[in-house]
Amino acid sequence: MLGSTISSDIRLSTRSCVRSRGARIGGDELVAITEQEPLPSTAELLAARLQATLHDDIEVEVHLFELGLSIGISVYPRDGEDIRSLFTNADAALYRAKHDRRGAVRFFTATMDLQLRDRRAGARPQIDDCKRRAVA
DSSP states (O other), X not given: XXXXXXXXXXXHHHHTTOOEEEEEEETXXXXXEXXXXXXXXXXXXXXXXXXXXXXXXXXETTEEEOXXXXXXXXXXXXXXXXXXXXXXXHHHXXXXXXXXXXXXXXXXXXXXXXXXXXXXXXXXXXXXXXXXHXXX
């Protein structure tokens, strides 16, 4: 319940600094889609604005929360030409940002794509093995 309230507060706060559409997609992840110029410099400026918006703590009921905002960015059409690719690549960049440090901003790179494919390829045999054991 608190998570939903905090997410709602974040969406309201960030709406004032960007012309974008936002939604909570799970847990602590929000997505923002903007129709601004699809350039890395525009995305970087947007990320800085979003982080500045959440600089102050958020108070919900009697609780005070210090939030950190890690951001993963994919840019159309460089990082994908369809929404699925853009989401997948932004998620890979977000994973890297969270891994590197709190409050990091990371753009999707080809190296992330290779790492993501390697991770999926490594997970596939484990999934197949679990399925075999579940059936046996």
